[in-house]
Amino acid sequence: MEAKTLLFDKPGRENTLATLGIARERAQALGITQVVVASSHGYTAREAHRLLAPLGIKVIAVSISHGWESKGWCMSPEERAELQALGVIVFTGIHALGDGVSSAFSEKNGGRAPDEIVRDTLYCFCQGMKVAVECLLMAADAGLLDMGAEVISVAGTDSGADTAIVCRPACPRAFHQLRIREVLAKPR
Numbered sequence: 001m002e003a004k005t006l007l008f009d010k011p012g013r014e015n016t017l018a019t020l021g022i023a024r025e026r027a028q029a030l031g032i033t034q035v036v037v038a039s040s041h042g043y044t045a046r047e048a049h050r051l052l053a054p055l056g057i058k059v060i061a062v063s064i065s066h067g068w069e070s071k072g073w074c075m076s077p078e079e080r081a082e083l084q085a086l087g088v089i090v091f092t093g094i095h096a097l098g099d100g101v102s103s104a105f106s107e108k109n110g111g112r113a114p115d116e117i118v119r120d121t122l123y124c125f126c127q128g129m130k131v132a133v134e135c136l137l138m139a140a141d142a143g144l145l146d147m148g149a150e151v152i153s154v155a156g157t158d159s160g161a162d163t164a165i166v167c168r169p170a171c172p173r174a175f176h177q178l179r180i181r182e183v184l185a186k187p188r
Contacts, residue, residue: 003182004113011126011187013160016047023152023164024051026184030166034058034146036139038131038155042079045088048154053087060089060144061157062135065099072163076119096137096172097130118175126187128163131155133178140169150181160188 006022008015023035035057037121039045045061052059061083063075081092094100102113111122122130132155153168156162164185170178 003136003184004152005183006185007162007188009163011128011157011162011188015162015185015187016044016156016160017158019154019164020044020051021118022050022184023048023130023154024055024057024129025053026164026182027057027152027165030150031170032057032150032152032166034060034149034151036062036132036135036145036151036153037062037161038062038064038135039075039083040064040073040159041075042083042117043159044154044161045083045090046086048088049083049088058089059087060091060139062138063090063092065092065095091139091142091144093138093142095134096141097134114173115172125183127157128155128161128186129165129183130164132163133167136167136169137172137178140171141144141173145169152184157187161184 037044037048039061048059064073083090097119132153136153141163154161154164165180166182168179
């Protein structure tokens with residue numbers, strides 16, 4: 001088998017349409033009907049819906065948890081309502097790879113919890129890889145995925161999308177069952 005991977009010179013929002021394009025192409029080739037996208041304010045989710053929904057592909061947007069509200073990274077009620085009106089499923093929950101109770105203890109006492117070690121390891125690939133895996137785990141744990149079918153997860157660096165992966169999904173509790181089958185796009 002031969003598959004194409006897009007490698008971007010720079011991370012960021014300018015790669016969003018190309019990333020979603022390769023996700024669309026691969027979803028069609030593999031018969032994938034579910035795509036998870038990280039989306040803080042709705043841009044990536046809207047673009048994913050525009051490109052994927054006409055093909056019958058379900059778009060699930062995972063937004064950043066409200067613990068980051070002071071940074072301005074959280075989706076507003078209006079942005080959420082707009083996406084939901086389009087038919088995008090929007091989920092916000094505790095981050096699967098840190099920022100939960102274990103992170104509070106790490107910050108106070110030092111050391112690293114296993115979820116933080118996994119997070120830091122995925123960052124070695126790129127920020128989008130960490131976010132794509134995390135959003136996939138969160139959507140799975142929320143019961144939003146068909147666990148018997150592959151899924152494409154799309155995320156990025158700061159804004160937009162620059163990373164896409166094809167996965168066999170798993171819930172955080174069954175993390176060792178997660179399989180990243182293909183890397184479709186990432187920053188070099």
